[in-house]
Amino acid sequence: MKPRTGFQVFRAVALVFVVLALLLPLLWMVAASFKTNVDIYDSGKALVFTPTLTNYETVLQQANYVQFIINSLWVAFAATVLSLLLGVPAAYSMSRFNMRKSALVVLMARVIPGVSLLVPWYYVFSNLRMVGGFSVLILSHMFVSLPLIVYIMMGYFDGLPEELEEAAQVDGLSPIGAFRRITLPLSLPGIATAGILSFIFSWNNFMFALVLSGADTKTLPVAIFDFVGYASIDWGGLMAATTVVTLPIMLIALFVQKYIVSGLTAGATKG
Amino acid sequence: MPAVTAPSRASRGASVMPDTPGWARWANDHRKWLFAAPAMAFVAALIIFPLAWTAYLSLTDSSGSVRAESEFIGFRNYLDVLSDTTRFWPAVGRTAAFTGVALFFEVVLGMAIALLLWRPFRGEKWVRVAILLPLVATPVAVGMMWRLIFDPNIGMANQVLGWVGIGPQPWLAGQHTALPTTIFIDIWQWTPMVVLILLAGLTSLSNEPQEAAMIDGASAWQRFRHVTLPLLMPTVIVAVLLRGIDALKTFDILYATKGRGGGSFHEVETLNVYAYGLSFDYNEYGLSSTVLILFFLIIIGLMWALTARRKKEAGR
Numbered sequence: 001m002k003p004r005t006g007f008q009v010f011r012a013v014a015l016v017f018v019v020l021a022l023l024l025p026l027l028w029m030v031a032a033s034f035k036t037n038v039d040i041y042d043s044g045k046a047l048v049f050t051p052t053l054t055n056y057e058t059v060l061q062q063a064n065y066v067q068f069i070i071n072s073l074w075v076a077f078a079a080t081v082l083s084l085l086l087g088v089p090a091a092y093s094m095s096r097f098n099m100r101k102s103a104l105v106v107l108m109a110r111v112i113p114g115v116s117l118l119v120p121w122y123y124v125f126s127n128l129r130m131v132g133g134f135s136v137l138i139l140s141h142m143f144v145s146l147p148l149i150v151y152i153m154m155g156y157f158d159g160l161p162e163e164l165e166e167a168a169q170v171d172g173l174s175p176i177g178a179f180r181r182i183t184l185p186l187s188l189p190g191i192a193t194a195g196i197l198s199f200i201f202s203w204n205n206f207m208f209a210l211v212l213s214g215a216d217t218k219t220l221p222v223a224i225f226d227f228v229g230y231a232s233i234d235w236g237g238l239m240a241a242t243t244v245v246t247l248p249i250m251l252i253a254l255f256v257q258k259y260i261v262s263g264l265t266a267g268a269t270k271g
Numbered sequence: 272m273p274a275v276t277a278p279s280r281a282s283r284g285a286s287v288m289p290d291t292p293g294w295a296r297w298a299n300d301h302r303k304w305l306f307a308a309p310a311m312a313f314v315a316a317l318i319i320f321p322l323a324w325t326a327y328l329s330l331t332d333s334s335g336s337v338r339a340e341s342e343f344i345g346f347r348n349y350l351d352v353l354s355d356t357t358r359f360w361p362a363v364g365r366t367a368a369f370t371g372v373a374l375f376f377e378v379v380l381g382m383a384i385a386l387l388l389w390r391p392f393r394g395e396k397w398v399r400v401a402i403l404l405p406l407v408a409t410p411v412a413v414g415m416m417w418r419l420i421f422d423p424n425i426g427m428a429n430q431v432l433g434w435v436g437i438g439p440q441p442w443l444a445g446q447h448t449a450l451p452t453t454i455f456i457d458i459w460q461w462t463p464m465v466v467l468i469l470l471a472g473l474t475s476l477s478n479e480p481q482e483a484a485m486i487d488g489a490s491a492w493q494r495f496r497h498v499t500l501p502l503l504m505p506t507v508i509v510a511v512l513l514r515g516i517d518a519l520k521t522f523d524i525l526y527a528t529k530g531r532g533g534g535s536f537h538e539v540e541t542l543n544v545y546a547y548g549l550s551f552d553y554n555e556y557g558l559s560s561t562v563l564i565l566f567f568l569i570i571i572g573l574m575w576a577l578t579a580r581r582k583k584e585a586g587r
């Protein structure tokens with residue numbers, strides 16, 4: 001075997017470079033959110049500056065961001081819970097009864113460009129006077145969450161041995177009882193993975209809220225644009241707003257890293 | 272969905288649930304569709320019906336308001352769109368360039384980083400955290416963040432270039448530099464996704480072929496080219512498939528960095544951005560539906576080709 005030290009030095013240098021390339025822009029965004037606009041325009045203050053909370057005050061007080069945070073939380077939470085209620089049993093059936101064609105129909109939703117559904121949705125929901133309300137936002141976000149949950153949970157149920165349920169049925173549980181008492185508790189890690197990812201994707205979603213939300217139901221990704229004017233941009237406020245959107249998600253990601261990775265890579269290694 | 276109660280513990284051991292009520296037995300007998308039907312009905316209502324409507328709209332001259340009278344005009348929209356060399360074909364070109372270039376760099380860089388992370392090392396945990404952050408960040412916010420960094424006057428990017436003696440670049444503001452800059456943003460945000468997928472694939476590989484090749488005296492490059500890469504190919508195709516579909520549909524960062532219509536010269540107007548603009552800025556529903564149906568056919572075609580390729584690779 002060749003000596004490994006050369007490779008190890010190269011690897012360390014390369015990985016430091018990768019980590020810096022990924023993290024510096026994010027740090028730059030957070031730093032700018034603590035600067036006055038004068039300091040943002042002054043290249044001499046790039047690294048050394050007096051931090052200020054003015055931008056956060058603007059964002060949270062003047063720009064009504066507290067409301068948008070609550071909107072985003074509510075839409076992402078409701079879409080995730082409803083999608084889990086619909087998606088977990090469906091994924092179970094599709095896995096156990098090998099309904100691959102039905103699964104394909106649900107998974108198509110991951111492929112279709114969202115714009116192609118928005119015009120019909122907008123027409124139907126504006127006739128029902130639902131555009132601008134939370135229900136239509138939640139429904140549209142379920143379009144993102146449900147296929148994701150079905151996809152992740154099908155893979156998870158595929159990996160759970162059927163023998164456990166059969167044993168429970170021998171012990172007198174009905175098939176649905178076996179699902180409820182044996183399979184569901186065993187699949188909690190999978191449900192957590194699917195739920196977390198569904199929440200993140202819904203929180204990050206922009207296009208549906210752009211078209212379907214109203215002034216009171218705006219979610220954070222849409223509200224960010226309040227800081228982009230025709231003539232000028234309030235960079236400090238904008239960076240505080242983007243930090244408010246991204247930081248909660250990144251914190252969640254740090255704590256549940258393992259789940260996110262397993263969800264994002266679900267199905268990738270199956271032959 | 273009706274809550275289905277399991278039989279009480281007292282009835283355990285009974286042969287085949289003799290004392291369960293009829294509806295519970297019916298539910299158990301029909302659980303396959305009882306479980307699957309609500310989700311499928313939801314999908315049918317929200318996807319299949321609207322998609323069918325979009326297909327119908329593409330054959331009409333619907334515009335202004337969806338409620339307004341529209342006339343069935345057959346395939347005239349398709350002829351118009353397919354002969355439109357000012358907006359449609361350039362948008363096709365940009366979509367292809369954006370997806371192709373971004374995907375190429377994401378797969379090459381993603382493979383390189385995944386190989387670096389393959390074998391355990393100290394501090395591995397921190398590198399993994401750094402890799403996860405860009406990919407969970409809200410795309411619109413990521414677009415705004417890079418908009419500040421690439422600002423021609425106050426952005427950090429031009430300052431860094433200044434340190435190494437390169438003159439300022441227009442980045443997102445330039446007519447010819449805007450698209451490459453958005454591609455760069457996409458690569459920054461989504462290479463981590465490819466890394467995670469490939470790393471999962473690498474971790475699942477067995478060590479034996481590697482060791483056998485090492486004993487045979489294969490160099491690191493030979494081991495990668497002739498052992499690792501062929502074994503990893505199905506996973507690479509999954510990564511290309513998942514990332515490719517999303518790259519084709521990229522909207523958020525383009526809208527965040529260049530606004531409506533992909534900028535004043537449509538410099539980042541891809542098919543998705545073009546179709547969005549036709550629908551919601553110009554209210555040309557007939558034309559936008561035509562563009563969307565064509566776009567959809569392109570995506571399905573590419574997916575079908577890649578899936579076929581993956582089956583072939585997996586079957587080897």
